[in-house]
Amino acid sequence: MLNIRDWSLAKREAAAGYFFILPWIIGFTLLTLGPMLASLYFSFTDYNIVEAPRWIGLNNYTRLFNDELFWQSLAVTLRFAVLALPSGLVLGFVLALLLNQDVPGVKIWRTIFFLPSVLSGVAVTLLWLMLFNPELGVVNKLLEQIGIKGPGWLQDPDWAVPSLAIMALWGVGQNMIVYLAGLQGVPADLYDAAKVDGANRTQQFRYVTIPMMTPVLFYNLVLGLIGTFSYFTQVYVATGGSGGPARSTLFYNLYLYQNAFRYNDMGYASAMAWVLFVIVLTLTLLVFRSSSLWVYYEGELRGRR
């Protein structure tokens, strides 16, 4: 017989706790853990949804490593990461430094820089498609006025990924907000101590701000890298899902999508998903191994708990 009244107080508290987190436990089991294991299983099978999965061992993985397009998709993703991440990091950080100063209208500037992050990826991509149009687009018309013949942008295999990187830089405000919070979390005593030691502003920046911010910067870089492996909406809209021209924008996630939902090659796509998972896991562990670098945040979190 289950009689709650007979339970100890601690037991009742625990039961109530489990009861309240039940929605998440069910969701985690059915929509996260179960599917993760299922996709691991599918990655060892040949599965096209219509017929039952057929065990083929490591075939999907060996096929991946011999698949030119798989390597192409990794190369495209990394190329985008190299173009968009460091520049986005520097730009976001510089913006945060500027917006952390006591200038008139600072709230308005913050709002404007953050604005692109709330806009629909589809609508924004369509806009940039028009702006980057080689003949009629504003970008090339402006370049023409200063005597430069603009490239074909998204229609040129060499320029397509850089075009997407420029689009990403336009939305740099999202990083900016995080850096701004980081800057405001640097304890004022550190600056006071530096001043007592006779540090000038350059030295304060070099020996206080930068060291205190590196964890945030590094962390965002890794998160950004993980993010590029999920990059999808913009490239799907810009290329109609093809990854063209000449597969120059075949991002990892786009190729995964094509395998799963265009070719119904679910086993193969699952193998790609798991390779992605291993990549992300490695990057995440990298962050955690260096976590001693951001002692400040950890201490603060612990203090609040």
Added chain:
Amino acid sequence: MTSQTINRPIAETDTAYPSRGRLGLRGEALFSKALTTLILAAGSVLILIPLAYMISLSLRDKTQIRQGSLDIIPMMHVEVEVNGKDEPLYNVTVEGQAQQMALLKKAPGGKGIFVDPANPEQTVELILADQSPVQAVEIHPENYPEALTAVPFDRYFFNTITVTFVGMAGMLFSCSLVAYGFSRFRAPGMNILFLLLLSTIMLPRQVTLIPIYILFQNLGWVNTLLPLIVPQFFANAYDVFLLRQFFMTIPLELDDAAKLDGASPLQILWYIIIPMARPALVTVAIFHFLYAWNDFYEPLIFLHSRENWTMAVGLQTFNALYSVNTHLIMAASVVMIVPPIILFFLSQRIFMQGVVITRMAEK
């Protein structure tokens, strides 16, 4: 999260300027402020100009798009009929006299062959760069109704609203319960479960997507709105974390007082926690709105037939089908970004704090 430090400006963090020695401290501060403002203004222009062009393009017609004027205000290059053909009209100077002539065609050497529309036999060759086209403001607001009726946008709008708000209700319900559980109850394994919850933030959704797709297909839910709505009823790490952080700032004494009055845990959640946590609930609701409104990936995968599409998918397909109708595509795009912009301006302060808290959750 860093509410005790968030408003403290750190003016000393910028680099020193070389002019420091000659200008006094005040002078230096003024110079640095002016320079900062200048850079911020220039950056803001770069952010806003594309959006201005979006509106500008949405108000032009096909001819104006083809003419591709750089003016933000939609201009029309005036044309006149010459020998039964429409030719662009120019303000030209012939032998020191200003008059209006039509451009017949371009000639080598940056020249153009012009003709007086009243006297079509007589042509003049002039240097094109020295003449200016006759322009007039021409705005086409009718692009909006045309774009919105070219495809069933009312249907897409209805679907998006359904997904957004029913999902939001589910998210608020489930995340409140779960956050309450994690913030108020001690139980074996609770901390490990919480870490597990946080770690799911790092998990790319592609890893679970294919089995979830197959699950929903077996349930007959593919090509309905259910795959986009039902998972919201099972909580998500971001919102649970944000709500839990907030719930923990609500004094336990309030719970204790209610307990003495005989309130059950559910009553405490409903009558004490929820009313006090309204700012946090508003924050997660806004985030959810933006996420659901803008999401493209999952609607693309789960919704196959046209009548079930959301705005994001409908807009992408609209572009694929009508790619020559730039003006209509831009009009539809403007409609798509207006609700988030309004919401963003109404709730900015809450919003930016929320971004910070959410990103902290990833740590």
